[in-house]
Amino acid sequence: MSSADIGVYGLGVMGEAFALNLESRGLKVAVYNRTAEKTRQFIEGKARGRMIYGFTDLKGFVQSLSKPRIIVLFIKAGKPVDDVLADLSGMLDKGDIVMDCGNSHYRDSDRRFAELGSRGTRFLGVGISGGEEGALKGPSMMIGGDFSAYIDAERKVGPAAAIFENSRCISYFGDGGAGHFVKIVHNGIEYAVMQAIAEAYDYLSRAAGYSSLEIGSIFEEWAKGELRSFLLQAAAQVLKYVDPDTQRPLVELIVDEAEQKGTGRWSVEAALELGVAVPTITAAVEQRTLSTQRGLRQITPCPPHASATKRELDEDNTLVRDALRATMLLSYVQGISLLDAGARTYGFRVSEALRVWRAGCIIRSRIVEELYSLLSYAQGEAATVALEKNLALLEELMPNWFGFVAQASSAGIPTPATASALSYYLSIRSRRLPANLIQAVRDYFGSHMFRRLDREGYFHSDWGRKVER
Numbered sequence: 001m002s003s004a005d006i007g008v009y010g011l012g013v014m015g016e017a018f019a020l021n022l023e024s025r026g027l028k029v030a031v032y033n034r035t036a037e038k039t040r041q042f043i044e045g046k047a048r049g050r051m052i053y054g055f056t057d058l059k060g061f062v063q064s065l066s067k068p069r070i071i072v073l074f075i076k077a078g079k080p081v082d083d084v085l086a087d088l089s090g091m092l093d094k095g096d097i098v099m100d101c102g103n104s105h106y107r108d109s110d111r112r113f114a115e116l117g118s119r120g121t122r123f124l125g126v127g128i129s130g131g132e133e134g135a136l137k138g139p140s141m142m143i144g145g146d147f148s149a150y151i152d153a154e155r156k157v158g159p160a161a162a163i164f165e166n167s168r169c170i171s172y173f174g175d176g177g178a179g180h181f182v183k184i185v186h187n188g189i190e191y192a193v194m195q196a197i198a199e200a201y202d203y204l205s206r207a208a209g210y211s212s213l214e215i216g217s218i219f220e221e222w223a224k225g226e227l228r229s230f231l232l233q234a235a236a237q238v239l240k241y242v243d244p245d246t247q248r249p250l251v252e253l254i255v256d257e258a259e260q261k262g263t264g265r266w267s268v269e270a271a272l273e274l275g276v277a278v279p280t281i282t283a284a285v286e287q288r289t290l291s292t293q294r295g296l297r298q299i300t301p302c303p304p305h306a307s308a309t310k311r312e313l314d315e316d317n318t319l320v321r322d323a324l325r326a327t328m329l330l331s332y333v334q335g336i337s338l339l340d341a342g343a344r345t346y347g348f349r350v351s352e353a354l355r356v357w358r359a360g361c362i363i364r365s366r367i368v369e370e371l372y373s374l375l376s377y378a379q380g381e382a383a384t385v386a387l388e389k390n391l392a393l394l395e396e397l398m399p400n401w402f403g404f405v406a407q408a409s410s411a412g413i414p415t416p417a418t419a420s421a422l423s424y425y426l427s428i429r430s431r432r433l434p435a436n437l438i439q440a441v442r443d444y445f446g447s448h449m450f451r452r453l454d455r456e457g458y459f460h461s462d463w464g465r466k467v468e469r
């Protein structure tokens with residue numbers, strides 16, 4: 001073999017799929033996995049007859065690559081990435097490129113960018129979205145790190161990215177962890193939208209008595225219109241799937257405890273650190289946590305009150321659909337608000353994230369496409385623009401959105417994401433929030449001071465108390 005164009009380290013589901021994708025674009029791909037058996041299986045299985053070359057020793061893998069070398073890592077985020085970078089460090093030449101394609105924390109990528117850069121290795125932190133199918137056919141790629149490395153790497157990996165209207169869903173977002181920051185925001189939105197869909201399902205199922213198959217059909221219908229999105233289509237397909245062993249919808253046989261690997265929580269932590277409100281994303285993360293708190297959940301088992309709405313909903317289910325639409329829209333707006341804050345650190349254009357989210361990724365949807373169109377030429381804070389341009393729509397959705405939260409609550413169905421999105425919106429459209437009282441009470445017990453509407457400066461009051469000194 002003449003030297004390989006690119007190396008893939010890590011042959012899990014994503015690594016294998018991406019190696020096949022790269023090869024299908026005409027690249028010679030070297031692959032390596034810590035367990036040699038995995039490499040052998042891949043080479044003799046899916047990679048058979050293709051320009052994919054397996055290595056069982058790391059040195060041979062590195063030396064097989066043309067220079068500057070490009071090594072794409074598909075390994076578990078966290079310590080494993082540092083371990084592999086340490087293993088590689090003595091084997092790389094100045095200017096070689098390492099792309100970390102796991103769901104790494106952006107702060108880790110900031111650190112690795114600096115550490116590797118000081119040794120002459122060009123590091124790229126790459127957020128990849130789209131799951132196995134995306135990795136195989138074309139994922140969305142959010143990249144941060146060394147800009148010259150991006151230019152070199154894009155020539156090779158760019159053709160493997162998803163395409164939307166002739167534009168590749170791959171972009172550079174800035175130094176260090178910028179790409180992983182954008183991916184974390186993506187995942188926060190992913191959590192919120194999934195929770196909103198789950199709440200619509202819960203209401204239709206437990207309060208209105210629809211079967212899983214019926215809800216699947218309703219979602220399928222909705223997914224043809226304004227709610228067109230990968231996640232709603234996925235939910236529809238899942239709800240309609242019947243387990244061949246039991247002849248029951250498989251979804252009904254799944255334990256109702258949602259797991260998480262941490263990216264949703266990281267988006268909430270980033271929002272807290274940056275001073276951005278993302279209540280719907282937070283609610284979604286917390287609801288996954290609550291679903292696993294079995295002890296707490298069993299304290300007061302209480303069946304929902306079936307509300308006699310199925311017949312009405314058969315006629316008109318816009319109550320649920322509009323609530324979902326509003327919640328989905330505001331999940332994106334909250335994510336955009338977090339991107340606005342990230343953009344101040346990393347210097348990217350927020351609309352660029354929406355551009356690369358239009359295809360290949362898990363949160364691709366009509367809403368993303370519309371938000372991109374709104375934001376691509378807009379000036380100012382993207383979240384503000386996104387909200388202003390959607391005010392009329394949100395007002396129109398309001399009665400059903402409110403009605404859904406009220407009806408679900410009275411039927412005993414929790415709607416943390418939908419209700420938090422509604423509160424978020426109500427807060428935004430309130431000319432005055434009761435934060436004045438909070439300021440007053442802070443000053444009352446702690447002399448924390450407050451600002452006044454009628455005068456400049458900070459003030460303290462004794463609030464009519466006789467202060468004993």
Ligand code: 6PG
Pocket residue numbers: 103128129130131187190259260261262263264361362
């Ligand atoms: C993607 C997904 C992907 C993964 C999530 C799952 O964009 O392809 O976000 O990266 O499915 O990380 O995260 P949880 O296990 O936390 O749900």
